[in-house]
Amino acid sequence: MAKEAVFTMKLEPELRDAFMKAAAAADRPASQIVREMMKDFVETHEEPSLEYWEFVRRGVERARKDVAEGKVFTDEEVRERMKARFREWERIKREGAA
Structure with a gap:
């Protein structure tokens, strides 16, 4: 340039x-x-690309479909799932370091 x-x-x-x-x-x-x-x-600070908005649209459609099918989780369920994932990641990290 x-x-x-x-x-x-x-x-x-x-x-x-x-x-x-x-x-x-x-x-x-x-x-x-x-x-x-x-x-x-x-x-x-650029305007998001068309690909980005398509990505967002697909995510929203997927979320709406999940809600319509009753595939929803309470806040507490999400927190418990994430705690379990973090415990698993920590276990894997410890085993990898050993």
């Missing part, structure tokens, strides 16, 4: 100095770090 745009911003001198010091300590150009932060921010 060509780097032809210029971005100017105002910030506190102390923040700028601390950032420049941290970038130098990481042996990286400040502009590279800012570009990475901007890309990360854009990625996390």
Whole structure:
């Protein structure tokens, strides 16, 4: 990607100095770090893809079907199932470490 745009911003001198010091300590150009932060921010704030919404729709349909068929669990049942799973995972972890 060509780097032809210029971005100017105002910030506190102390923040700028601390950032420049941290970038130098990481042996990286400040502009590279800012570009990475901007890309990360854009990625996390993009509109979800059509594939994502299809995934959500399928999950909702599956949940509605389960409810219609009476396949529901109380809060306590879910907690007990998860406790059992965690106990099993801990057992497997202990056996693997032995």
